[in-house]
Amino acid sequence: MLSKKTKYALHALTYLGKHREEKTVLIQDIAEEHGISHKFLENILLELKKAGILGSKKGKGGGYYLIKEPIDIPLSKVIRLLDGPIALLPCVSLNYYEPCDECKDEAVCGINKVMIQVRDETLKILENKTLEDILKT
Amino acid sequence: MLSKKTKYALHALTYLGKHREEKTVLIQDIAEEHGISHKFLENILLELKKAGILGSKKGKGGGYYLIKEPIDIPLSKVIRLLDGPIALLPCVSLNYYEPCDECKDEAVCGINKVMIQVRDETLKILENKTLEDILKT
DNA sequence: CATAAACCCTATAAAATAAATAGGGTTTAT
DNA sequence: ATAAACCCTATTTATTTTATAGGGTTTATG
Incomplete structure (x- = not known):
């Protein structure tokens, strides 16, 4: 069975995939949508970033975005x-x-x-x- | 990944499969062969028995044996x-x-x-x- | 240039699961 | 009669997973 980490990652990626027209998406938005702890999700998104799947933008107005095509x-x-x-x-x-x-x-x-x-x-x-x-x- | 339980079960089944000419095999023999705790392995063999994969014979001279063909x-x-x-x-x-x-x-x-x-x-x-x-x- | 909003990082605690142990009970060949 | 073997349940220990905590760094904006 998949761990919660992986499940959360898949949900986050799905969310990001559905909001690709927006430049960035906030952790908080994904966390709220799926009832995930903000901080826990943050760790997961960081791992996805280090793996080259996500990009991020720091500072006010920042957030995460898909850096690759879903396929x-x-x-x-x-x-x-x-x-x-x-x-x-x-x-x-x-x-x-x-x-x-x-x-x-x-x-x-x-x-x-x-x-x-x-x-x-x-x-x-x-x-x-x-x-x-x-x-x- | 497979749990140790499943790994032990596969090793035990393999052992039993290789000793099919003998009527029964002792828990202890399998446990020693693979360095598994006797008691832990016992629980696993019981589950395999309940599932209809193994048979057993109680008493002195007893032991476990495959009840089905390996295939x-x-x-x-x-x-x-x-x-x-x-x-x-x-x-x-x-x-x-x-x-x-x-x-x-x-x-x-x-x-x-x-x-x-x-x-x-x-x-x-x-x-x-x-x-x-x-x-x- | 101050500030708030957002990502970044590491360490620790809590909860859940897996692994192992314990201790006796029952059956049966000899 | 007895020893050897399977049978059963409960408990403890170890490991892994999940979550929390607490701050640090970056940057858009007024």
């Missing part, structure tokens, strides 16, 4: 950023690899072999679904 | 049992439905529409990969 924001990117690995096991993660404690020998383990296939097929899905898919429904 | 044990079943929903949002879960807090109106939300598609495609993968796939590699 160029795959779900895989958002999920990895806020939730971490998409793979089901750390030992088959492309971006967050770690050895598995329970596994004596990765070369012999049949579980990871299958999980590599699951990861690749899951990635196909999550890399193809983008913010645009959410916006257009 | 009839899809990963989806094991994951659902130990980890819960496969869907990324509670509001699109087939087996564990709950409304989403952040979502004002499911009919209007574009996120859940996309997540239904992700769920269906993910299920295709996890229902097709079975214990047999793990054993045969």
